[in-house]
Amino acid sequence: MLTSPAQKALWYIESHLSAPLSLDDIAAMAGVSRFHIVRAFAAATGVSVMRYVRLRRLSEAARALASGAPDILGLALEADYGSHEAFTRAFRDQFGVTPEKVRASASLDGLALQEPVLMDQTPLSDLAAPRFVAAGPLLVAGVGDRFSVDNGAGIPALWRRF
Structure with a gap:
């Protein structure tokens, strides 16, 4: 059973590889926005959808x-x-x-x-149930920048700037 948008996108891509494919078509089939499928697919496979x-x-x-x-x-x-x-x-x-x-x-x-990416569909049964912890205000300090999936080389430089 396909559960994640990335799994659905992979199935759709592999079964329609010789047909015209657009990012909008893939996102619609996965049931998410094009922006969500871009992030979810890259996180799951390490490469952008297209x-x-x-x-x-x-x-x-x-x-x-x-x-x-x-x-x-x-x-x-x-x-x-x-x-x-x-x-x-x-x-x-x-x-x-x-x-x-x-x-x-x-x-x-x-x-x-x-090669075709095969997603592991083994359910994780040993995960602890989520818990919510109420805490006081939290102050976070740091530096930030935007990076694409294909170019994350600048991330280590953020540590040096920090």
């Missing part, structure tokens, strides 16, 4: 190319790229080689493929 979609599509295209798929344009369109050039550029940026080279070598060696 980056995961892109990585999975490119990985499946790489598998097809290594198996001898003759039509790169067909793979590009199936992976939701508008042209052979856009697909080749994204493929090379991701894997460091061109689709033609993968097809010619018939090998996936050295390619960092994105």
